[in-house]
Amino acid sequence: MTAFPVRRPRxxxxxxxxxxxxAENDLAPRRLVLPVFVKEGIDAPQPISSMPGVSQHPLAGVADLVEQAAAAGIGGIMLFGVPETRDAVGSGATSPGGILNRAVAEAARAAxxxxxxxxxxxxxxxxxxxHCGVLAADGSVDNDATLEIYARMALALADAGxxxxxxxxxxxxxxxxxxxxLDAAGHTGVVLLAYxxxxxxxxxxxxxxxVESTLTGDRRTYxxxxxxxxxxxxxxLxxxxxxxxxxxxxPAGPYLDVLAEVAAVSSVPVWAYQVSGEYAxxxxAAAAGVIDRERAIGESLLGIRRAGAEAILTYWALEVAGWIRDGKDLA
Structure with a gap:
């Protein structure tokens, strides 16, 4: 008599x-955040060649993007500013008239x-x-001098909304x-998401x-x-x-082990950023016909979710939210 398996996971x-x-894990639109690049001095979206389907957006287009995001039911948008002029201390970051602060104000009104x-x-x-901070005389990034500017930038962004x-x-x-x-200025309700x-x-x-980065060298010292x-x-911690x-x-995909370890010990929510290179x-690869695009997107996001991310920043946020709404299988 043939011995049939007792356990049949299939x-x-x-x-x-x-x-x-x-399914042990799934995705919902509320768990997705859309990164958005807002460029100063343009009046129409400008495609980013290395990121098919992603563009830099004009300030005037921010409200429409917010409407799309709200209609899709995603959890939020993460704004990045691309200024026309830059200087050694990043003055545009703390100025109320800087492109990022203006974009935040537009988005907050629309949201x-x-x-x-x-x-x-x-x-x-x-x-x-x-670089991500101001430079010392020897060309290194001055940690503590940078913190002073970060504090001012935090206030400017909080004031913008x-x-x-x-x-x-x-x-x-x-x-x-x-x-x-923030607390000293009365912005006690502003949430800090630490990368x-x-x-x-x-x-x-x-x-x-x-973001039209002007970086030479790398950021390995920080x-x-x-x-x-x-x-x-x-x-x-x-x-x-x-x-x-x-x-x-x-990034998320290459560091799923770290994500899982952080999620296991964290007392606060844990997020992950599926970065530009993962997207590209x-x-x-899909454009070259070597992978199934939609399945690869879904699988990559489910892997990040499975590793412990409670929300994911992804450039596919709007598209994937539509798939979820339509009941499409993600992998």
Whole structure:
């Protein structure tokens, strides 16, 4: 007599309806955040060549983007500014008339509480040398002098209406500096999203085009080393101690192990950023006909979710929200 298997895990995989019912992880539009690049001095969207389907947007288009995002039901938008002029100390970041602060004000008015308006708090888009902080006499990034500017930038963004500040500069003490400044000014409700485990990565390449980065060299002296996992967990715990409301791992796909470890120990929500290079790889591979685009997108996002991210910044946020709304299988 043939010995048939007693356990048959395949029973739970036999059709799409059953697979959906027993899925351990899923996605919802509310878990997705759309990064948006707002460029000063343009009057129409400008496509980013390395990121098919993604553009720099004019200030006048921000309200329409917010409407699209709200209609899609996504959790928020993360705004990045691309200024016309830059200087050594990133003056445009702290000026109320700077492109990012103006974009935040437009988005906050249009959102009217329907989704979160988030802003990138860093100097790299605003400095003529492209680093995330101001430089010391020897050319290194001056951590503590940068914190003073971050605190002023936090106040400017909060005054403009940002509800969540994405602290992405990887300066030691940035969470404490911004929290102290915000609370002293009465902005106690502004949420701090700490890019805690932000790695020095080749996967940021297309983003450099998106923000027209002027960086020469690299950011290895302040962003994390790709070889280190425990360090990412330590950074997250330090940021939580300093008052971070949410912690982030970035990039997402190459650092799923770090994401899982941070999620296992964090007392606050954990997010991940599916960065420009992750996006570009799938788009270009799909255009070459070597992968199924939609399945690859869905699988990549489910992998990030499975590793422990409670929300994901992704350039596919609007498209994927539509798939979810239509009941499409994501992988």
């Amino acid at each position: 029973r739970l995989r036999q059709n799409a309806a059953l697979r959906r019912l027993v 009217a509480g329907r989704l979160t308006v988030q802003a990138d708090l860093c100097l790299d888009e605003f400095t003529d040398h492209g 940002a509800g969540i500040l994405g602290l992405s500069g990887m300066m030691d003490g940035q969470v404490a500096a911004c929290r102290t400044a 805690s485990a932000k790695y020095a990565s080749a996967f940021y390449g297309p983003f450099r085009e998106a 962003q994390l080393d790709a070889a280190n996992g425990r360090e990412g967990v330590q950074e997250a 330090i940021d939580i101690d300093e008052g971070a409301d949410i912690v982030m791992v970035k 790889m799938i788009e270009h």
